[in-house]
Amino acid sequence: MRAESIRTTTELLRQADAVLVGAGSGLSSAAGYNHYHHNxxxxxxxxxxxxxxxxxxxxxxxxxxxxxxxxxxxxxxxxxxxxxxAPVGQPYIDLLEILREKEYFILTTNCDIQVPKVFPEERTCQFQGDFRYFQCSxxxxxxxxxxxxxxxxxxxxxxxxxxxxxxxxxxxxxxxxxxxxxQDSTFLQGEAWKIAYRRYENFVRKNQDKKLLLLELGVGDMTPSVIKLPFWKMADKFPETFLVTVNLAKESSPEHLKGKSLAVCEDLSLFLHELKENM
Known part of the structure; x- marks a missing residue:
C-alpha cells in the first residue's frame, strides 16, 4: 500500500505547479517531538x-x-x-528536500519552532503562533x-x-x-500574524487555477478549521487541485472528494523519507 501511495504522490508532485503543505502536530510527533503524550x-x-x-x-x-x-x-x-x-527532525529535512525545486508554501498549526528552523519565513504561516515570542496578555x-x-x-x-x-x-x-x-483566549492576531496569513492567502490566490497539490501532513481533529476543512474546500472548488492526506492514526478525506484526493494511513517519517528517495 505504501509503495503505491509513494508512486502516486511522487507523480502528483512532479506534475504540480505548486504545493501547499498543511503541517499538523503529527509531523512533529514523527520527528520525535510528541507534545501531547508521555514519552x-x-x-x-x-x-x-x-x-x-x-x-x-x-x-x-x-x-x-x-x-x-x-x-x-x-x-x-x-x-x-x-x-x-531541539535538533530539526528528519521528517522536516526530508520535506524540504521534497519541496526544494517546487513553488511551495507551509501552513502550520505547530508552534514548536521546527518549521522556522527549516523553511524561510516568506514561505510560511504559523497560524497558532511561535514560542520564540512573548506578547502582552x-x-x-x-x-x-x-x-x-x-x-x-x-x-x-x-x-x-x-x-x-x-x-x-x-x-x-x-x-x-x-x-x-x-493560541489561547488572549492570542494576539496582530500585524505580524496578519502579514503571515496574507502570504498564505496570496499563495492560494496565485495558484488556485494551476495544478495545485495540497499535502496535509499529520493533521488531527483539534483545529479542523485551520487546515483540514479549508483544504477540503479548495480540493472541491479548484479545478486542477488534488489533496493528499497522510496520518498515522487514520485515513481522512471526505466521500465527495473521490477522484480528487488520496488518503494515506502511514508513519509520516517513513512516508516522507521514501518520498524523498523516490523524487
Missing part, C-alpha cells in the same frame, strides 16, 4: 516536573494550573529552551517580543523549579503579565 523525550527533559506536579506531557505541563506564577514560568522557560535547542498593544534573552535570565536564576518573582516577564507598556505567543 522518552519528556522523561529525559522534564522528569523533575513530572515528579513534582504529576505532569505527563509537554502539552499538559503548558496548560497545568500551577499554584504560583513562579512555578508556571519555571515550566515555560524550560519548555521554550527545549524547543529552541491583555493584549494592550500590537507587538511581539523575542524572548531568548528573557528565557536565558529565568533559567540562570531558577530556584529549583521556580523562577524568581522579579524575572516574570511584564508588559513594558501596561505592566501586566506577558505570555508566550501561542
Amino acid at each position: 522518552t523525550v519528556f522523561e529525559e527533559n522534564f522528569h523533575d516536573f513530572e515528579k513534582a506536579y504529576g505532569i505527563q506531557s509537554l502539552f499538559q505541563g503548558f496548560y497545568y494550573v500551577y499554584s504560583k506564577p513562579e512555578q508556571q514560568w519555571g515550566f515555560y522557560s524550560r519548555y521554550i529552551r527545549f524547543m529552541e535547542e 491583555q493584549p494592550c498593544h500590537d507587538k511581539l517580543y523575542e524572548n531568548h534573552g528573557l528565557v536565558e535570565d529565568m533559567l540562570k536564576s531558577m530556584n529549583g523549579l521556580e523562577v524568581p518573582s522579579e524575572l516574570i516577564p511584564r508588559c513594558p507598556v501596561c505592566g501586566w503579565k506577558m505570555v508566550p505567543w501561542v
Whole structure:
C-alpha cells in the first residue's frame, strides 16, 4: 500500500505547479517531538516536573494550573529552551528536500519552532503562533517580543523549579503579565500574524487555477478549521487541485472528494523519507 501511495504522490508532485503543505502536530510527533503524550523525550527533559506536579506531557505541563506564577514560568522557560535547542527532525529535512525545486508554501498549526528552523519565513504561516515570542496578555498593544534573552535570565536564576518573582516577564507598556505567543483566549492576531496569513492567502490566490497539490501532513481533529476543512474546500472548488492526506492514526478525506484526493494511513517519517528517495 505504501509503495503505491509513494508512486502516486511522487507523480502528483512532479506534475504540480505548486504545493501547499498543511503541517499538523503529527509531523512533529514523527520527528520525535510528541507534545501531547508521555514519552522518552519528556522523561529525559522534564522528569523533575513530572515528579513534582504529576505532569505527563509537554502539552499538559503548558496548560497545568500551577499554584504560583513562579512555578508556571519555571515550566515555560524550560519548555521554550527545549524547543529552541531541539535538533530539526528528519521528517522536516526530508520535506524540504521534497519541496526544494517546487513553488511551495507551509501552513502550520505547530508552534514548536521546527518549521522556522527549516523553511524561510516568506514561505510560511504559523497560524497558532511561535514560542520564540512573548506578547502582552491583555493584549494592550500590537507587538511581539523575542524572548531568548528573557528565557536565558529565568533559567540562570531558577530556584529549583521556580523562577524568581522579579524575572516574570511584564508588559513594558501596561505592566501586566506577558505570555508566550501561542493560541489561547488572549492570542494576539496582530500585524505580524496578519502579514503571515496574507502570504498564505496570496499563495492560494496565485495558484488556485494551476495544478495545485495540497499535502496535509499529520493533521488531527483539534483545529479542523485551520487546515483540514479549508483544504477540503479548495480540493472541491479548484479545478486542477488534488489533496493528499497522510496520518498515522487514520485515513481522512471526505466521500465527495473521490477522484480528487488520496488518503494515506502511514508513519509520516517513513512516508516522507521514501518520498524523498523516490523524487
